[in-house]
Amino acid sequence: MIERISQLIITGILAGGIYGLLAMGLSLQYGVCRVLNITHGEFVMLAGVLTYTLCASLGINPLVAAAITGPLMFVLGFLLHITLFRGLKARTPSPAVFEGSALLVAFGLMYVILYLGKIGWGGLPMPVYYLNKTVHFAGMTFFLNQIVAFAIAVAIGVGIYVFLSRSRLGRAIRATAEDPATAGLMGVNVNLILAFSFGLGAFLAGIAGPLSAMISPPKTSMGFSNTVIALIVVVLGGLGSVPGSFIAGIIVGIVSFLVIGLWEPVLTVPVYYAILMILLLVRPAGLLGKK
Amino acid sequence: MGFLVLLLVFLATFPLYGGVYHVRVLIAVLTFVILAASWAMFSGSTGYMSLAPAAFFGLGIYTMCVLEKELPFLIIIVIGGLVAFAFALLVGLVTLRLKGMYFAIFTFGLVVFMSELINYLEVALRGTHGWHITPLGNTTIFYTMLILAVVTVLAIYFIRRSRLGLAMNSIGGNEDAAEHMGINTTRVKVLTFAISSMFMGAAGVITAPIWIYVNANIAFSTYYSFMPILMAVFGGMGYLYGPIIGAVVFAYLERIVRNEFPDYFMIGFGIILVVVILFLPNGLVGLIQKLQKVGLISKLLNRGKEEQHANT
Amino acid sequence: MPILEGQDVTKYFGGLAAVSHVDFYVDRGEIVGLIGPNGAGKTTLFNLISAALPISAGEIRFKEQKLNGLKPHQICKKGVSRTFQETKVFGNMSVLQNVLVGAFFGSPNRVSGADAAREATQAVDFVGLPAMSATPIQDLTLVNQKRVEVARALATRPELLLLDELMAGLNSTEVSEAMELVTRIRDTGITIFMVEHVMKAIMGICERIMVLHHGEKIAEGTPREIAANKKVIEIYLGEETYAGS
Numbered sequence: 001m002i003e004r005i006s007q008l009i010i011t012g013i014l015a016g017g018i019y020g021l022l023a024m025g026l027s028l029q030y031g032v033c034r035v036l037n038i039t040h041g042e043f044v045m046l047a048g049v050l051t052y053t054l055c056a057s058l059g060i061n062p063l064v065a066a067a068i069t070g071p072l073m074f075v076l077g078f079l080l081h082i083t084l085f086r087g088l089k090a091r092t093p094s095p096a097v098f099e100g101s102a103l104l105v106a107f108g109l110m111y112v113i114l115y116l117g118k119i120g121w122g123g124l125p126m127p128v129y130y131l132n133k134t135v136h137f138a139g140m141t142f143f144l145n146q147i148v149a150f151a152i153a154v155a156i157g158v159g160i161y162v163f164l165s166r167s168r169l170g171r172a173i174r175a176t177a178e179d180p181a182t183a184g185l186m187g188v189n190v191n192l193i194l195a196f197s198f199g200l201g202a203f204l205a206g207i208a209g210p211l212s213a214m215i216s217p218p219k220t221s222m223g224f225s226n227t228v229i230a231l232i233v234v235v236l237g238g239l240g241s242v243p244g245s246f247i248a249g250i251i252v253g254i255v256s257f258l259v260i261g262l263w264e265p266v267l268t269v270p271v272y273y274a275i276l277m278i279l280l281l282v283r284p285a286g287l288l289g290k291k
Numbered sequence: 292m293g294f295l296v297l298l299l300v301f302l303a304t305f306p307l308y309g310g311v312y313h314v315r316v317l318i319a320v321l322t323f324v325i326l327a328a329s330w331a332m333f334s335g336s337t338g339y340m341s342l343a344p345a346a347f348f349g350l351g352i353y354t355m356c357v358l359e360k361e362l363p364f365l366i367i368i369v370i371g372g373l374v375a376f377a378f379a380l381l382v383g384l385v386t387l388r389l390k391g392m393y394f395a396i397f398t399f400g401l402v403v404f405m406s407e408l409i410n411y412l413e414v415a416l417r418g419t420h421g422w423h424i425t426p427l428g429n430t431t432i433f434y435t436m437l438i439l440a441v442v443t444v445l446a447i448y449f450i451r452r453s454r455l456g457l458a459m460n461s462i463g464g465n466e467d468a469a470e471h472m473g474i475n476t477t478r479v480k481v482l483t484f485a486i487s488s489m490f491m492g493a494a495g496v497i498t499a500p501i502w503i504y505v506n507a508n509i510a511f512s513t514y515y516s517f518m519p520i521l522m523a524v525f526g527g528m529g530y531l532y533g534p535i536i537g538a539v540v541f542a543y544l545e546r547i548v549r550n551e552f553p554d555y556f557m558i559g560f561g562i563i564l565v566v567v568i569l570f571l572p573n574g575l576v577g578l579i580q581k582l583q584k585v586g587l588i589s590k591l592l593n594r595g596k597e598e599q600h601a602n603t
Numbered sequence: 604m605p606i607l608e609g610q611d612v613t614k615y616f617g618g619l620a621a622v623s624h625v626d627f628y629v630d631r632g633e634i635v636g637l638i639g640p641n642g643a644g645k646t647t648l649f650n651l652i653s654a655a656l657p658i659s660a661g662e663i664r665f666k667e668q669k670l671n672g673l674k675p676h677q678i679c680k681k682g683v684s685r686t687f688q689e690t691k692v693f694g695n696m697s698v699l700q701n702v703l704v705g706a707f708f709g710s711p712n713r714v715s716g717a718d719a720a721r722e723a724t725q726a727v728d729f730v731g732l733p734a735m736s737a738t739p740i741q742d743l744t745l746v747n748q749k750r751v752e753v754a755r756a757l758a759t760r761p762e763l764l765l766l767d768e769l770m771a772g773l774n775s776t777e778v779s780e781a782m783e784l785v786t787r788i789r790d791t792g793i794t795i796f797m798v799e800h801v802m803k804a805i806m807g808i809c810e811r812i813m814v815l816h817h818g819e820k821i822a823e824g825t826p827r828e829i830a831a832n833k834k835v836i837e838i839y840l841g842e843e844t845y846a847g848s
Contacts, residue, residue, distance in 0.1 A: 087569060112557075228399070231396045266410050
């Protein structure tokens with residue numbers, strides 16, 4: 001029993017890496033651009049199904065595919081921001097109205113991408129397993145791809161953290177998130193930074209897609225649950241905090257695997273909501289969020 | 292005013308000459324009118340976007356499933372409304388104390404939350420999925436839905452003109468200022484959200500006997516979150532008639548395109564939602580109002596020119 | 604007995620003290636000014652009084668009652684109203700409707716529709732905008748929008764009115780008009796506490812002035828005393844606003 005629980009916990013930790021990556025992308029898009037991008041999961045789905053197509057037709061593996069889907073999603077996010085959200089920002093009278101309208105735009109977009117995916121790839125899971133070898137450790141069984149996915153996710157997370165805190169561009173992004181007007185006055189090209197940040201968030205979805213695909217088969221309906229997970233992790237970890245996203249991702253990962261393994265898989269979403277409710281009642285800012 | 296009376300008379304007598312197919316379509320239209328108008332009542336005025344109308348609609352459907360054999364239909368409608376009201380109170384008390392982002396996040400997955408939870412409970416408590424509802428006559432359902440729609444629209448009309456409506460609009464205008472002018476914004480938001488959800492729940496109760504077979508996935512479908520929002524935004528979410536017009540347009544449109552272009556039509560609708568928000572934020576009614584203003588001005592200009600000509 | 608009192612009022616943002624151990628008081632019927640360079644903590648102090656922000660330490664009392672822990676709508680109903688630095692009008696309504704909100708909800712008792720309408724119309728007249736009642740507020744100039752904000756605050760029947768940079772962006776004539784408006788408000792019996800950068804206004808109508816710098820109160824006194832105060836002159840050297848006096 002102990003081994004079973006430990007296995008579930010460690011599997012959850014490994015899954016949490018991807019969850020953290022998901023949350024980081026969403027956190028960037030909302031924290032900087034003030035767009036609650038509920039389409040985030042659909043980007044992951046697109047990257048996932050694209051991974052299948054690339055791997056099946058080009059014979060490459062998902063990690064190589066990630067080098068394509070990542071930048072592709074970046075471009076998609078960047079363009080979407082320029083065409084949709086930048087114009088919306090100019091047209092809305094106040095930040096509160098912008099957030100509400102941006103949410104509805106994202107909601108409409110979600111259905112567009114979802115159904116494009118459904119038409120393009122159908123409804124069935126499309127296996128593209130990679131690094132499926134089992135790894136044994138202390139009486140527990142894991143898959144190599146889970147470990148590799150976790151390692152890559154964390155590496156990217158660290159990279160983003162360093163990028164945001166040390167680089168000039170990263171500082172410009174943080175300044176824009178903090179106070180766009182002042183940032184603009186200090187010479188930051190705010191519009192470009194906003195589009196870049198949105199694209200960067202989409203990039204992370206573009207990486208999460210292939211990483212997740214090599215572990216479990218992508219399907220066109222996977223977007224919604226990915227968005228839900230990303231949202232919960234963002235709230236739990238605290239908006240704007242990279243370490244927060246990963247810690248929260250790991251916690252959510254552990255919780256979900258414990259629920260799946262010891263209780264009922266259908267209950268994962270209700271359990272997420274229970275966590276969310278407690279969080280909103282007690283500490284909405286999350287674990288590491290600014291108050 | 293006379294137009295409205297005529298419309299009501301037309302609707303009230305419709306089943307006599309309408310034919311079964313059209314009656315059923317009208318029922319769907321009325322359902323969407325209730326959902327879209329209720330959504331707009333809260334989200335359109337306060338700016339807090341709820342993505343969960345389907346959750347309350349579904350609650351109503353399930354209330355009917357559970358209570359169908361126990362109580363008269365009309366009583367269940369009231370109970371369904373109250374159940375939805377209570378659940379919305381709970382959701383509101385947790386989320387509406389906080390910024391709009393948290394409300395949006397919570398309502399986004401709420402529909403899936405409900406369907407998963409109920410799926411589990413059904414199997415745990417009853418052993419099976421799904422319910423069979425005894426069908427009620429089309430005419431019965433039509434008239435109940437019509438009455439509910441009239442009640443809903445009237446209620447929204449009076450609320451909009453009341454103190455509560457003014458408070459809701461001021462929250463949408465500037466929540467900080469509203470709070471500082473003496474409005475308990477949390478209380479106003481929670482109450483209005485609960486009222487709007489109540490109508491959705493009641494509509495759900497009436498819908499169950501049309502669908503006859505219901506399970507958690509059928510009852511809690513994000514389609515019934517998306518469509519009311521599309522309808523309200525398209526028609527104009529800040530106006531009383533906006534959502535109604537949007538509901539009529541898209542309820543018919545949906546019927547037509549759904550058969551011809553399954554799946555593709557959703558892409559079209561999604562694009563329409565995006566385009567309307569970007570370019571027509573006040574919806575169709577807002578556009579008509581703007582055109583009226585411009586029309587008036589050009590009429591005045593022409594009259595001015597005529598007077599000039601007459602004087603020379 | 605002062606109508607408004609603050610003791611050891613402190614506000615931390617992270618590690619930074621935006622307002623630091625400030626004691627202040629405002630007597631009934633006074634017009635008190637609050638000045639200081641940008642970032643001195645003036646608006647933050649107002650936000651603490653009106654409970655837009657929670658206080659970190661200290662106590663604020665209005666008519667001997669603690670305001671700590673109350674919500675903004677409760678404080679409004681007790682008789683404290685305010686305007687905002689970034690004009691926070693209800694952009695989706697007309698001028699009269701904006702003011703009606705204050706009239707309906709600003710009082711602790713239920714106000715009838717007729718009374719509220721009367722109150723609102725009076726307030727709109729008082730600030731000099733009777734012709735614009737039905738105009739959508741978005742169509743008004745910034746100057747007039749600020750006036751509507753004042754009318755809205757007045758419609759809540761306050762005993763204390765906090766004015767946050769009412770004169771910002773106004774030209775010389777508009778400043779004089781605003782000064783006259785403020786004096787007229789005080790003459791109806793309302794106490795005024797005002798944050799201002801425009802020296803002409805501060806020196807012209809305030810009976811007493813408080814000076815904040817880096818969150819601390821560094822001086823307090825009559826306009827004359829403040830104008831002669833060395834510390835105040837020092838911190839304003841190089842500040843363009845001082846040249847406006």
